[in-house]
Structures are given as structure tokens and as C-alpha cells.
Amino acid sequence: MKMLINVAESVVADALRGMAAAHPELTVDVENRVVVRRDAPVAGKVGLVSGGGSGHEPLHGGFVGPGMLSAACPGEVFTSPVPDQMVRAAAAVDSGAGVLFIVKNYTGDVLNFDMAAELAEDEGIRIAKVLVDDDVAVTDSLYTAGRRGTGATLFVEKIAGAAAEEGQPLDQVEALARQVNESSRSFGVALSACTTPAKGSPTFDLPAGELELGVGIHGEPGRERRAMMTSREIADFAVNAILDDMSPRNPVLLLVNGMGATPLLELYGFNAEVQRALTERGVAVARTLVGNYVTSLDMAGASVTLCQVDEELLRLYDAPVRTPGLRWGV
Amino acid sequence: MKMLINVAESVVADALRGMAAAHPELTVDVENRVVVRRDAPVAGKVGLVSGGGSGHEPLHGGFVGPGMLSAACPGEVFTSPVPDQMVRAAAAVDSGAGVLFIVKNYTGDVLNFDMAAELAEDEGIRIAKVLVDDDVAVTDSLYTAGRRGTGATLFVEKIAGAAAEEGQPLDQVEALARQVNESSRSFGVALSACTTPAKGSPTFDLPAGELELGVGIHGEPGRERRAMMTSREIADFAVNAILDDMSPRNPVLLLVNGMGATPLLELYGFNAEVQRALTERGVAVARTLVGNYVTSLDMAGASVTLCQVDEELLRLYDAPVRTPGLRWGV
Structure with a gap:
């Protein structure tokens, strides 16, 4: 199978370098694998952080910016990012108003975001989480207990992102994100x-x-x-x-x-x-x-x-x- | 080869129906295969019309709207649209300020846009044309005498579209389009x-x-x-x-x-x-x-x-x- 790549090992890092070059409005930390909107943290604004395995682009890094995500953590291809990325992202975007983690329902993502939430809270960052599990095809699957998180992630990130942008508080942004997923x-x-x-x-x-x-x-x-x-x-x-x-x-x-x-x-x-x-x-x-x-x-x-x-x-x-x-x- | 289609014969018409449903800001004439910005003709504004074979989406129909094309004519897959589509498009967007045809350099497209220009002028529409031929790979090719028109079409449509939007006259919009192609x-x-x-x-x-x-x-x-x-x-x-x-x-x-x-x-x-x-x-x-x-x-x-x-x-x-x-x- 031919691919437009250098070597498999550097695919994610190469893509992040390319994102950095194309999008000066984002801060792309290639080494630590975090994509952050350049003006973060925005005073008084709830931070929105998502992430997951790479290979689903533009999700999630392509949805970082005003009105949507504050930061994204790309993992290796089809592999959850690690808690350290998520904690860095939370710290980069928290203005004191707290951070919402938007998590697609895959076992690795859920575990790592849970761990990251604990670590971030230890650092004094208020964290809320919402799970996206919209795929009606099957209950339980490869990588997933319960329903998988797929396309609804875009709607959750867009709508919660708009609420955060207009200054709504963490519990309200979280409730909206949950409502979007449930709908x-x-x-x-x-x-x-x-x-x-x-x-x-x-x-x-x-x-x-x-x-x-x-x-x-x-x-x-x-x-x-x-x-x-x-x-x-x-x-x-x-x-x-x-x-x-x-x-x-x-x-x-x-x-x-x-x-x-x-x-x-x-x-x-x-x-x-x-x-x-x-x-x-x-x-x-x-x-x-x-x-x-x-x-x-x-x-x-x-x-x-x-x-x-x-x-x-x-x-x-x-x-x-x-x-x-x-x-x-x- | 599996495709997400009904039958090959209806692929272009089906796609136009889908565009119409997704984009109420466009007027999509499925039968006559013309995509027009809904507010056309815009008083005093030069019209920009492009088109070509389907299969290159979002080019050209996806580039219709304020600041870019006034209308697009999709042909069958990899096949030039016919002069009748181009004349209809020109008539739909002409406010009296004239119309610029943006033509990718393929023999069929060039012939048909030439014929359409004559027909439109017979109807009293002032027409200018610019040929896009940016591909340095080869001189003369399957379907083409001279260089092929490819990616530069986006820049020509964007920059000429902006000039038309701010009310620049036909000769100036045409000159800009030509400059973009040459650059x-x-x-x-x-x-x-x-x-x-x-x-x-x-x-x-x-x-x-x-x-x-x-x-x-x-x-x-x-x-x-x-x-x-x-x-x-x-x-x-x-x-x-x-x-x-x-x-x-x-x-x-x-x-x-x-x-x-x-x-x-x-x-x-x-x-x-x-x-x-x-x-x-x-x-x-x-x-x-x-x-x-x-x-x-x-x-x-x-x-x-x-x-x-x-x-x-x-x-x-x-x-x-x-x-x-x-x-x-x-």
C-alpha cells in the first residue's frame, strides 16, 4: 500500500509540522503533541479539550479555534493520546473557569482522560468530562464497551464550543455537551x-x-x-x-x-x-x-x-x- | 470497483440534488446543470462563470458564492459541459457589467466556452475569457494542447472573484485573472x-x-x-x-x-x-x-x-x- 509519507514512525509528527506551517493561528507543540488556539487561555472562558487517535482528520486538531475546541491531543494513528498530553492541554487553556474534556467512547481514551482529569485536578484545574457515544450500529465493539463515539463529536465540539465562547460557565457547557450527545x-x-x-x-x-x-x-x-x-x-x-x-x-x-x-x-x-x-x-x-x-x-x-x-x-x-x-x- | 452511487448515468444529477439540499444559499438547476449564487445577478457586478467535467469537487460548484464564482457548469464526469449550460449561466449572472469565463485548458472546455461566448454575445452579454494553464508537468497531453489547467484555477477564481465582488470592471477583473494564472x-x-x-x-x-x-x-x-x-x-x-x-x-x-x-x-x-x-x-x-x-x-x-x-x-x-x-x- 503506497502512502504519501516518509516513514510510519514519523507520520503524526510530520503532520503536526505541516499543520504548524499552514496554520499560524494555532500553536502546535510538535514534541508534546498538543494543538492549542494561539490566544489561549482566554480570560473567563471555559476551555474545551478533546483528542483521540490520529487518522480521523480534520477531527480533532482541525477543530481547534475560536468557537470550537481550545486544544486537541492527537495520539498515534488509531491509538489514544496519553494523559500527559491532556494535562498539558488543560493547563494551556485553563483561565480559571475550568476545562471540559470531550471524550469519544473508546476504552483507551476513556481511561487516559480519566487519569488526566485526576492529574489536572491535582494541579488545581477544574475538570468536567462528557462522553460521546452516538453510534447505534453495535453495543460493545473492538476497543469499546458500550456504543462508539463517531460523527456526533463534531456537533458536541461545535455547540459546546459556541457556549464556551460566549462565556457560559463549566456546568452549563458540560450540560449542553451532554444534551448534544444524547440528542x-x-x-x-x-x-x-x-x-x-x-x-x-x-x-x-x-x-x-x-x-x-x-x-x-x-x-x-x-x-x-x-x-x-x-x-x-x-x-x-x-x-x-x-x-x-x-x-x-x-x-x-x-x-x-x-x-x-x-x-x-x-x-x-x-x-x-x-x-x-x-x-x-x-x-x-x-x-x-x-x-x-x-x-x-x-x-x-x-x-x-x-x-x-x-x-x-x-x-x-x-x-x-x-x-x-x-x-x-x- | 464499489461506489456510493445509484447508477453511473445519474451520478451528476444525484450530486446536484444533494448540493441543492445542503446549500440553500445556492440555486441549483438540476435539469440544466447550472449552479448559481442565489442573489445573482448582483447589480453592477461582473459575473464569474466557470465549469468543467465533474469529478473534481469541490471545484467548480463548491466555489460558487459571494467573493468567488457567480455560477458553475458541471459536465459529465471528466467531460466538458456544453455551451448551452454556459450561456444559461452567463444569462443568470449578468447584471449588464459583463461576464468572465474562467476556462481550464482542455480542448473540449476551450471549444465549448468559445462557442458559448459567441452565443452569449449574440444575446447582448459582454464576455471576457481567461484560460488557466498552470501545470508544468507536460506540454500537450491527453485532452490538451498546451499546458493543462489544474490547481491555479482555485487562485484565479478566488482573486478574480474578490475583485468582481468589490465592483471592479470586466477588463480589470480579466486582467487580474490573467495575472494570477501567469503567476x-x-x-x-x-x-x-x-x-x-x-x-x-x-x-x-x-x-x-x-x-x-x-x-x-x-x-x-x-x-x-x-x-x-x-x-x-x-x-x-x-x-x-x-x-x-x-x-x-x-x-x-x-x-x-x-x-x-x-x-x-x-x-x-x-x-x-x-x-x-x-x-x-x-x-x-x-x-x-x-x-x-x-x-x-x-x-x-x-x-x-x-x-x-x-x-x-x-x-x-x-x-x-x-x-x-x-x-x-x-
Whole structure:
């Protein structure tokens, strides 16, 4: 498997050097692997810190900036960052108003963020945590007890980020983040496996002519394999899986997310089918985002995330954001 | 080859339906295949129209909006749009101030935009044209007499778009577009071929362990094939190829562009090497853009584009833009 890299060992450090060069508005600590918005800590503002294995870009480092994350900690590819990164990030962004850790539900991430919270509190930083576990495909999985955290992470980081930006206190930002997670559900499909630099070959075998329904963002197994389906059939399957688990009365935010290698042309076509399926089920879409936001290296496929929003969540979603991966209003 | 589509015949129409659903700020005419900013025509403003084969998204439809294109005409995948689309687009955006056609240098596009210009002028629309031909890899290629138009299209559309937005007259917008093209050079590499929906199999054969140096955005042959190189070696090759053809005295805009299937993690690492190579050659980088902007469906690989800018071009590049694919300042 060919990759645009030097050696597998330096992939994350090389990417961070490239981020530093491209984004002078961020402070990128390549050695310690922490990406921080340049003006942190912002007086009176709650800090938002997330992180996880690399390979899901722009998540999380690409979501650092005004209106979203204060800092991100990238781990090795598909590997949790270590507590030391998280404590550094918390210390860099804490203004005294406390820090919210946004944690995708993978065993390694949960353990390390827990440990980091204790260490940071020992240093006098007030820490709150929210777990993201939106993937309805399976309960318990490779790397996860309970549901996996996937696309909803973007909505949690965006909405909690907007609340923090306008000066809301830690308990309120935490409650909003929790509400967003509880209001969100996701379902993903893979048309191909992904290849990590360290392994150099696909992380799982997906026979020609089959797709994986309910795949995780590291290529974890989903619900079932089937013979290849049309965009229309996949959209119906994903929307049904999500709506079996939630009954939105309010409009939803819709994320039609590419896994990495699926062309934008196909993602937009898939969006047309997802919107049709939602309309048929009586679900109104308030805002739509189509693109590669929570990726799995070079995996082909897509995921659908719905987040039910009231007027306040929608207002916070629409609030200005200025990050490498998501930007509007400024 | 698995794709997230219904049938090959409807790929472009399906994508346009999906764009319409995701972007209420655009008017998407699915039947006639024209994407127009909703507030067009804008009184007193020069219209900017571009287009080309589909499969390069977000180019061009994703660059429609305030500060960039007024309208885009998507053809079938890797196939020129027809003159009728271009005339419709021109009529939709002309406020009386005239329309600039931005044309990538491919024989079909050039012929069809020429014909459209005549037809539009017959309807009383003043038309100017600028040809984009920035790819230094080869002279004459599959589909092209002369150099191919690739990554510089983004800079031409952005900078001419800013000039039009602030009310500059047609001859000035045209002159700026020409200056941007003349100040830009690109070079691309492929690590894998791409697959069009109609063909369903890779458009060319690239043996395992080899890469194509100087590839075009439709998979056209480049300068040579070599055994796979490191990111550092590829960056040196691309930067040298470009700087053999230009000697920037001013700072440059840098686009490190993904061909579609190369993970953002790798693109950022590649950016680090490109920036190193430029520094070694004494070239200063004023702004950097890293991501999938001028893609080739699911091709793996990347391209480098440099655009030498004076203060005025940099000011126009920095001006606000609000499109699905490029957005800042608003």
C-alpha cells in the first residue's frame, strides 16, 4: 500500500509540522503533541479539550479555534493520546473557569482522560468530562464497551464550543455537551477497509462486491456484510437504523460524512438519498453538512449523523466558528 | 470497483440534488446543470462563470458564492459541459457589467466556452475569457494542447472573484485573472489511478510500488514513473519542477492539494516537506491551503501549486469568501 509519507514512525509528527506551517493561528507543540488556539487561555472562558487517535482528520486538531475546541491531543494513528498530553492541554487553556474534556467512547481514551482529569485536578484545574457515544450500529465493539463515539463529536465540539465562547460557565457547557450527545445518533458504512501506516496493509478484509453496514471509524466490524447496495438502499438502511433508536420531534442537524476516500461527488449524491429518506420518515432537516469531517484514513464509505436541536442548540450551532476544518460567520 | 452511487448515468444529477439540499444559499438547476449564487445577478457586478467535467469537487460548484464564482457548469464526469449550460449561466449572472469565463485548458472546455461566448454575445452579454494553464508537468497531453489547467484555477477564481465582488470592471477583473494564472505553476503526483463511474475500473494502470510524477487531474500521463518515493523526495521533485519554470521574487500562495483519496494526515505531512523544500530554495510562503480542493475522484496523490503575489493580489486573496468549499471572513 503506497502512502504519501516518509516513514510510519514519523507520520503524526510530520503532520503536526505541516499543520504548524499552514496554520499560524494555532500553536502546535510538535514534541508534546498538543494543538492549542494561539490566544489561549482566554480570560473567563471555559476551555474545551478533546483528542483521540490520529487518522480521523480534520477531527480533532482541525477543530481547534475560536468557537470550537481550545486544544486537541492527537495520539498515534488509531491509538489514544496519553494523559500527559491532556494535562498539558488543560493547563494551556485553563483561565480559571475550568476545562471540559470531550471524550469519544473508546476504552483507551476513556481511561487516559480519566487519569488526566485526576492529574489536572491535582494541579488545581477544574475538570468536567462528557462522553460521546452516538453510534447505534453495535453495543460493545473492538476497543469499546458500550456504543462508539463517531460523527456526533463534531456537533458536541461545535455547540459546546459556541457556549464556551460566549462565556457560559463549566456546568452549563458540560450540560449542553451532554444534551448534544444524547440528542445524536450515527450509522456508518464501509466500501473498503483502511490501511494504517504502521501495518501497511488493510485493517480488515472486505471482499469485492460486499460492504460493511455499521462499521466503526477504525474499521471495527458493524452489524452485517451484504452484497453491494445502491446509494438509495444504503441511505434507507442507515436512516432506518438511526430512527429505530430515536424519534426526533424537532428538526435535526444532518452530517453526511465521508470516511476519507469517497469522492465528494458521491457524498453529495448520497446526501440527496439521505434527505429523501428523512423526508419520507417525516424528519425535518435544519442544517446539512456534507464532507470529510470524521475520517478513517483512506477508507471508502460514509456515515450519517443526526442531532435533534431546539432553538438554543441551533443558535449555538450557527454561531461563528474559525477552525481549519469548520469555519463560518467570521 | 464499489461506489456510493445509484447508477453511473445519474451520478451528476444525484450530486446536484444533494448540493441543492445542503446549500440553500445556492440555486441549483438540476435539469440544466447550472449552479448559481442565489442573489445573482448582483447589480453592477461582473459575473464569474466557470465549469468543467465533474469529478473534481469541490471545484467548480463548491466555489460558487459571494467573493468567488457567480455560477458553475458541471459536465459529465471528466467531460466538458456544453455551451448551452454556459450561456444559461452567463444569462443568470449578468447584471449588464459583463461576464468572465474562467476556462481550464482542455480542448473540449476551450471549444465549448468559445462557442458559448459567441452565443452569449449574440444575446447582448459582454464576455471576457481567461484560460488557466498552470501545470508544468507536460506540454500537450491527453485532452490538451498546451499546458493543462489544474490547481491555479482555485487562485484565479478566488482573486478574480474578490475583485468582481468589490465592483471592479470586466477588463480589470480579466486582467487580474490573467495575472494570477501567469503567476501560478502546479505539479501533481498520483499514487493510484482513479475510477470513473461510467468505466467502473481504473482509468490507467499504475503498478504496485510505482508512482506517476506529473499526473493530470484526469489521470493523464505525467513525466515519468518511478519506484515509490518518500514524501520528502516527492516534495523536492514537485518543488524543483515548479521552480525550474518560475523564479518567485515575491512571496507565494501555496496550495497543497489532495487528489481525493489521500488522507488529510498525509497531506499535512506532505505540506511540511513542501514548506521545507521551498525554504531551502529561498521562497517565502505568504498563505497555505491544505486539503482536497481540485480532486480526481478517488485518486490517491497530491499536487502543489504556487502563485506569486504582490500586495494587491494578497489583499484580494484574503478578502471574504463564502462558498461551500472555501470560506473565510464572513
